[in-house]
Amino acid sequence: MDNTIMLTDSHLLTILQLASPALPVGAYSYSEGLETLTENGAIANQANLKHWLEAELRYGAIRLEAAVMIRAEQTAKIGDLKALCRWNLWLSAARETEELRASSWQMGRSLIQLLGKLEPQVMPIVNAVGNRCNYAIAFGIAVAHWQIxxxxxxxxYLHSWASNLITAGVKLIPLGQTAGQQLLLDLQPLISLAAKEILTLEDDQLSCCSWGLSLASMQHETQYTRLFRS
Known part of the structure; x- marks a missing residue:
């Protein structure tokens, strides 16, 4: 992957808007198992959270999501709606818990609805995918439409994911805002490396090791007190 990225002002502003925590898709309401992990003491400080996020970037489900986002962009760009729907179903099947699948669908549905209001011309693609659209698919559709x-x-995409989980960690552990910003800065080299690796993945290489995330997600449903939906 070439480290030089050329973007017009419009494309830069658009991707900043798409990845912004202010985007009304509800990402802030999910902890992806972090609430369970802090409750049981597995994540108790900044170092624990950094280790968890690093492991997810190297081996976890976020790599699958990002890889499918790329494929959604590619298929949406050429108008291959059949392949786009197939990847959406594939990603739904790859989600190991009902909670993770529901959060992906909710965020995807919210982004799809927003896209439909902002860019009505994208509605044929939106309608083809349907209501159970994963967030990665919706993100890829937006990227294709805006030619980013x-x-x-x-x-x-990876930075937004890390930022949301660090924000959750700041609230849950708790951590100071400066510690959260330091952690996000420390993750930059790994985010860049993960992106480079994900871009080269072939379809038959799509896999992850996310049993820790799955167990934490399943336990979250019965947690006594919760700040996050899942």
Whole structure:
């Protein structure tokens, strides 16, 4: 992956908007198992959280999501709606818990609805995917429609994921805001490396090791007190 990314002002502003925590898709309401892990003491400080996020970037489900986001962008760009729907179903099947699948569908549905209001011309693609659209698929559709450089889009997708979970960790552990910002800065080299690896993955290489995330997600449903939906 070339480290030089050329973006127009419009494309840069658009990807910043798409990856912004202010985007009304509800990402802030999910902890992806972090609430369970802090409750049981597995994540108790900044170092624990950093280790968890690093492991997810190297081996976890976020790599699958990002890889499918790329494929959604590619298929949406050429109008291959059949392949787009197939990847959406594939990603739904790859989600190991009902909670993770529901959160992906909710965020995807919210982004699809927003896209439909902002860009009515994208509605044929939106309607083809349906209500059970995963967030990665919706993100890829937006990237294709706005013709954003896929490398920049991938970095933004991973950075947004890390930022949301660090924000959850700041609230749950708790951590100071400065510690959260330091952690996000420390993750930059790994985010860049993960993006480089994900861009080269072939379809038959799509896999992850996320049993820790799955167990934490399943236990979250019965947690006594919760700040997050799942």
């Amino acid at each position: 450089n896929i490398q920049a889009a991938l970095l933004a």
